[in-house]
Amino acid sequence: MNTILNAFAEAGVLLASFDSDFLAIVGLSLRVSLSAVLIACLIGFPLGAAVALFRFPGRGAVALMLNTFMGLPPVVVGLIVFLILSRSGPLGVLGLLFTPTAMIIAQAILVTPIIAALTRQIIEDLWGEYSEHLRSLNAGPLDTLGTLIYDARFSLSTAVLAGFGRAIAEVGAVMIVGGNIDHATRVMTTAIALETSKGNLATALGLGIVLLVIALAVNAGVQIINAMGARKDAIA
Amino acid sequence: MSAPQSILPLEVRQLVYEAGGTRLLHDINLTLNHTQRTVILGPNGAGKSLLLRLCHGLLKPTSGEIVWRGAGTRDQPIRHQAMVFQRPVMLRRSAHANITHALKLRDVSRSERPERANAALALAGLSDLADRPARLMSGGEQQRLALARAWVTEPDVLFLDEPTASLDPAATRAVETLIEGFHAAGTKIIMATHDLGQARRLADEIVFLNKGRLLEHAPAKQFLERPDTREGRAFITGDLLW
Numbered sequence: 150m151n152t153i154l155n156a157f158a159e160a161g162v163l164l165a166s167f168d169s170d171f172l173a174i175v176g177l178s179l180r181v182s183l184s185a186v187l188i189a190c191l192i193g194f195p196l197g198a199a200v201a202l203f204r205f206p207g208r209g210a211v212a213l214m215l216n217t218f219m220g221l222p223p224v225v226v227g228l229i230v231f232l233i234l235s236r237s238g239p240l241g242v243l244g245l246l247f248t249p250t251a252m253i254i255a256q257a258i259l260v261t262p263i264i265a266a267l268t269r270q271i272i273e274d275l276w277g278e279y280s281e282h283l284r285s286l287n288a289g290p291l292d293t294l295g296t297l298i299y300d301a302r303f304s305l306s307t308a309v310l311a312g313f314g315r316a317i318a319e320v321g322a323v324m325i326v327g328g329n330i331d332h333a334t335r336v337m338t339t340a341i342a343l344e345t346s347k348g349n350l351a352t353a354l355g356l357g358i359v360l361l362v363i364a365l366a367v368n369a370g371v372q373i374i375n376a377m378g379a380r381k382d383a384i385a
Numbered sequence: 386m387s388a389p390q391s392i393l394p395l396e397v398r399q400l401v402y403e404a405g406g407t408r409l410l411h412d413i414n415l416t417l418n419h420t421q422r423t424v425i426l427g428p429n430g431a432g433k434s435l436l437l438r439l440c441h442g443l444l445k446p447t448s449g450e451i452v453w454r455g456a457g458t459r460d461q462p463i464r465h466q467a468m469v470f471q472r473p474v475m476l477r478r479s480a481h482a483n484i485t486h487a488l489k490l491r492d493v494s495r496s497e498r499p500e501r502a503n504a505a506l507a508l509a510g511l512s513d514l515a516d517r518p519a520r521l522m523s524g525g526e527q528q529r530l531a532l533a534r535a536w537v538t539e540p541d542v543l544f545l546d547e548p549t550a551s552l553d554p555a556a557t558r559a560v561e562t563l564i565e566g567f568h569a570a571g572t573k574i575i576m577a578t579h580d581l582g583q584a585r586r587l588a589d590e591i592v593f594l595n596k597g598r599l600l601e602h603a604p605a606k607q608f609l610e611r612p613d614t615r616e617g618r619a620f621i622t623g624d625l626l627w
């Protein structure tokens with residue numbers, strides 16, 4: 150019991166001291182996950198909207214795949230990206246393995262299906278509701294897409310937060326493709342795993358608290374956005 | 386809105402519509418000119434909404450033709466039409482933004498939109514609710530907003546699908562007054578209803594549908610007093626018995 154209390158106390162000191170190594174780990178975590186989510190949005194929004202709006206051969210299969218890939222195990226994604234980026238792999242020449250870029254790629258692969266699948270669902274529901282009105286107004290594809298994305302903005306931003314929550318909290322993929330190298334590819338989750346196994350509970354706990362705070366902020370964000378949507382634009 | 390440039394008359398020739406292996410509309414022939422208010426009457430499931438959607442171009446006929454014969458028909462005819470649906474679609478935006486959105490899709494310049502939206506809201510008696518989220522408005526307010534949003538695009542033809550179903554008498558009167566106003570301004574009104582009282586108040590001519598068939602197309606007075614068909618008489622007496 151005492152060790153745990155001590156660990157908490159030390160964690161508090163660590164957090165308050167703005168230790169530069171500690172901050173570097175938090176910073177890298179945010180950089181990797183935010184970049185991954187940004188890429189996932191750039192791919193996931195148009196992909197999800199296209200699957201929702203356009204009839205094309207294989208559409209059902211794509212939708213099924215997106216839903217399935219929403220729950221991809223991070224270690225499997227890590228393994229696949231590892232194989233692709235490893236020296237003998239197809240993209241080995243790029244020398245990306247064990248760099249933050251590799252971690253961003255792996256997390257983007259994890260998050261893209263989440264954002265695409267949620268976008269598809271959200272846009273499809275809204276299209277079902279809006280289609281006759283928009284067709285009556287003779288809206289072209291761009292106006293249609295613009296209207297749907299704008300009116301779904303609150304639901305879509307919660308999808309983005311869901312994606313970010315998944316990225317920032319996962320450990321398997323970044324561990325495999327990043328290698329948890331000190332001052333290079335060490336992020337919060339991998340550092341927690343390492344410090345815990347070394348018995349360094351204070352650092353592990355300190356990082357855990359930061360992760361929890363971020364998770365809290367993400368969920369608070371979702372709630373605030375939903376409340377705003379319900380009030381301002383009557384999402385419900 | 387000017388009559389000489391109108392897309393009317395509308396000619397419907399041997400229109401058939403099938404869905405799911407069932408013939409829902411049988412061989413409809415119909416010509417509508419621009420001066421008269423046309424009311425499509427018929428019991429539930431007669432095919433009134435389907436006919437409106439087909440004429441508006443939202444559904445493709447299984448066979449037959451829908452042709453706009455007017456001198457104003459140059460580009461896509463649907464750009465000169467508007468429709469208010471049985472259950473109007475309200476965008477997740479303010480009442481005002483619902484209207485400016487329609488104007489944007491009609492290529493009205495950004496600077497012109499707010500003023501025209503205000504005018505449309507005023508016409509529908511909704512000026513005080515301009516900033517209210519459309520989806521939080523009452524059923525009657527939404528129905529009036531849908532009318533204002535349709536009118537603001539200055540259509541030659543306005544399709545109305547039971548625009549007063551489920552409204553209270555005051556809201557019904559407000560909506561009917563709006564429709565009268567559009568008619569007076571030269572907009573062709575094509576309206577579906579199964580409310581005989583409304584047909585009496587608003588119709589110049591009646592198109593009577595039953596079970597997917599067009600049974601009568603006659604001046605309103607004539608149909609409402611002396612229907613030609615047994616089904617027409619049954620429909621009218623049914624209302625009196627109620």
Ligand SMILES: Nc1ncnc2c1ncn2[C@@H]1O[C@H](COP(=O)(O)OP(=O)(O)OP(=O)(O)O)[C@@H](O)[C@H]1O
Nearest residue numbers: 404405409427428429430431432433434435436579
């Ligand atoms: N996509 C569809 N597939 C199968 N049947 C349909 C479809 N759309 C409409 N129907 C059927 O066609 C018939 C006519 O429908 P429609 O909506 O035009 O009726 P309506 O005259 O507008 O009735 P109401 O007064 O209840 O609005 C109904 O029996 C309806 O069930």
Ligand SMILES: [Mg+2]
Nearest residue numbers: 433434471546
């Ligand atoms: Mg109907």
